Amino acid sequence: FxxxxxxxxxxxxxxxxxxxxxxxxxxxxxxxxxxxxxxxxxxxxxxxxxxxxxxxxxxxxxxxxxxAVSPAVAGLLGCGVMAGIGAAINTGNVGRGDSVAVIGCGGVGDAAIAGAYLAGAARIIAVDIDDRKLSTARTMGATHTVNSKETDPVEAIRELTGGFGADVVIDAVGRPETYKQAF
Structure with a gap:
């Protein structure tokens, strides 16, 4: 297929x-x-x-x-994995030691977290409103998690990066609110 x-x-x-x-x-x-x-x-x-x-x-x-490949696994290649890993490695150009924040921990966001991990990012901050997704994000390589329903994500990311903000921010949600937070 x-x-x-x-x-x-x-x-x-x-x-x-x-x-x-x-x-x-x-x-x-x-x-x-x-x-x-x-x-x-x-x-x-x-x-x-x-x-x-x-x-x-x-x-x-x-x-x-x-x-022989499971359709559930292969289906991720069509969009989620390509978009997420591509955002981290290709577009975001994440490198060794970088700090990365990923807003939204669905399929694309988790793939971006995995891409940042593969690229050698030192700090990978996963942001979502669902604790289950944040738990999964840790298994993909997130070093820190922020539940943005409970905590201001911009302030939390600044705090986790010594006040600087992340070197690379990937918005895997695509809503105006998250787009503004990314900037």
Whole structure:
């Protein structure tokens, strides 16, 4: 079976040729438009038609996966792991000794925590409103947790970083409130 990737990079632009495909802005989607049987044109979510039973995609949006792999595990590769680890390692450029705060500890946030851990971050602060998610974040590499329902996360992060704030902040929630907190 295959996993659908929401971006099929071009491989030809400046970013791709420099080995940084996560910055590619010439990504490909299927050339043929998806339509209903009556001809009504559809707009596939993320270019792949998420949650659809059938979809049209560009070949580069497909990654072949061994059928023996559990679908629950393989499904994470399509978005959560790629987005989270990519945010930490590629976009955030987390390095050894950095302090990192991750706001939101779902699939993407936990992958960002794992990415920061793999990159050698010294302090990884997980922020969420759910203590169960914060507990899981510790198993992914978080060194500190902040329940933002009970504590101001900005103040807590400043306190945990000697008043400086984190070197890298990853917002894995995407709400205006968390975006502002990240900055």
């Amino acid at each position: 295959v996993i659908l990737n929401w971006r099929a990079v071009c491989g030809q632009c400046r970013a791709c040729l420099r080995g940084r495909p996560w910055y590619c802005f010439n990504t490909h989607n299927a050339k043929q438009k998806m339509t209903l049987t009556d001809g009504t044109e559809l707009s596939p979510a993320l270019g792949i038609g998420a949650f659809a039973e059938k979809t049209l995609v560009a070949a580069g949006q497909c990654t072949k996966v061994d059928p």
